[in-house]
Amino acid sequence: METEYIKLDRQNPDRDMLKRAAQLLRQGEVVAFPTETVYGLGANALEGSAVKKIFIAKGRPSDNPLIVHISSLNQLPPLVKEIPQAARALMKKYWPGPLTLIFPKSEIIPPEITAGLETVAIRMPEHPVAQALIEYAGVPVAAPSANISGKPSPTSGQHVWQDMQGKVAMVLDSGETRVGVESTVLDITRKPPMILRPGGITYEDLQETLGQVELDQGTGKMKVPRSPGMKYTHYSPAADVFVVTRGPQSFPGKFEKAYRSLSGEGKKVAVLISEETAQQMGDRIHPHYREVLGSRHDLREVAHRLFSAFRNADHQGADIILIEEFSEEGMGAAVMNRMIKAAGNKVIN
Ligand code: TXA
Numbered sequence: 001m002e003t004e005y006i007k008l009d010r011q012n013p014d015r016d017m018l019k020r021a022a023q024l025l026r027q028g029e030v031v032a033f034p035t036e037t038v039y040g041l042g043a044n045a046l047e048g049s050a051v052k053k054i055f056i057a058k059g060r061p062s063d064n065p066l067i068v069h070i071s072s073l074n075q076l077p078p079l080v081k082e083i084p085q086a087a088r089a090l091m092k093k094y095w096p097g098p099l100t101l102i103f104p105k106s107e108i109i110p111p112e113i114t115a116g117l118e119t120v121a122i123r124m125p126e127h128p129v130a131q132a133l134i135e136y137a138g139v140p141v142a143a144p145s146a147n148i149s150g151k152p153s154p155t156s157g158q159h160v161w162q163d164m165q166g167k168v169a170m171v172l173d174s175g176e177t178r179v180g181v182e183s184t185v186l187d188i189t190r191k192p193p194m195i196l197r198p199g200g201i202t203y204e205d206l207q208e209t210l211g212q213v214e215l216d217q218g219t220g221k222m223k224v225p226r227s228p229g230m231k232y233t234h235y236s237p238a239a240d241v242f243v244v245t246r247g248p249q250s251f252p253g254k255f256e257k258a259y260r261s262l263s264g265e266g267k268k269v270a271v272l273i274s275e276e277t278a279q280q281m282g283d284r285i286h287p288h289y290r291e292v293l294g295s296r297h298d299l300r301e302v303a304h305r306l307f308s309a310f311r312n313a314d315h316q317g318a319d320i321i322l323i324e325e326f327s328e329e330g331m332g333a334a335v336m337n338r339m340i341k342a343a344g345n346k347v348i349n
Pocket residue numbers: 035037038039040041064065066067098100102114117119120121123125143144145146181182183184185196197226227228229230
């Protein structure tokens with residue numbers, strides 16, 4: 001299939017182009033588009049045959065359900081059986097934004113979306129291009145992240161192009177995404193509500209609004225996760241990822257030691273580190289590739305860069321990626337969740 005690649009200004013996108021993209025969605029085609037978290041691979045959520053094309057383009061297992069994206073609150077009631085009380089305050093505060101809520105689904109949701117579950121995941125993205133696209137399409141848009149299944153989620157139009165060229169009708173490119181990790185998935189059908197995937201809205205934020213919120217243990221320690229997608233190896237670069245944890249020892253010393261032992265075996269090692277570690281290590285090591293993710297104290301910046309750093313390291317031909325552990329506070333929970341998954345639990349203690 002020939003894939004059209006269209007650049008769109010984030011703030012002031014070409015309306016005619018957006019209408020063409022919306023037309024493709026209405027015709028049952030797949031269109032990749034930017035959101036504030038990561039790029040999505042969209043199709044008409046009310047048409048099972050269109051949704052199936054997403055799974056084919058991504059190579060995604062059909063038992064992993066999709067998020068339905070809406071652009072206005074009017075679109076919600078027909079999609080769900082009820083709107084739990086807890087959802088109202090959250091929608092008011094965080095929609096549009098990087099928060100996905102799990103509702104009991106209505107009959108109009110095709111089975112391809114929910115993989116047989118009785119619930120449906122819904123989010124209202126804040127990105128102007130995503131909003132306008134959904135509005136022009138006039139239908140809710142099902143969209144997973146626009147990567148090949150198992151690869152890091154795309155945070156730029158170029159990432160999408162690398163993965164989806166020839167597989168979808170159109171790619172809309174509006175540059176880098178702001179958040180850089182996916183939305184938080186929150187199950188509000190449970191009491192107290194439970195975070196199934198940490199993401200753009202933090203645990204601390206949700207606790208403030210809800211009073212009580214639980215964190216699915218599967219999100220951190222790889223037990224059996226309740227969000228079907230979390231059981232798959234995710235976000236993995238081609239290189240082997242190792243996370244170097246902090247401990248009582250001097251951190252740069254520990255990181256350097258890990259680097260020396262891995263690179264000593266003749267492997268090309270990429271290092272992804274904080275500004276602080278980069279400064280402390282100076283030029284004592286000379287890795288194949290090095291990327292500074294941001295300050296240890298600016299976890300939003302680290303989240304923003306993480307997936308593109310994984311892709312950059314792959315692009316440079318690294319065999320191994322050695323990455324520094326960050327704090328799990330705030331956005332750090334999402335950062336560490338994605339890092340540990342990319343590493344397939346390989347940590348250097
Ligand atoms: O930020 C995001 O959420 C991006 C952008 C494009 O919106 N989308 C995204 O979709 O990350 P995806 O398909 O890559 O991840 C959706 C996650 C998966 O872990 C999936 O298992 C979970 O949401 N999910 C979807 N429906 C669910 C449901 N009914 N119950 C529990 N988990 C669900």
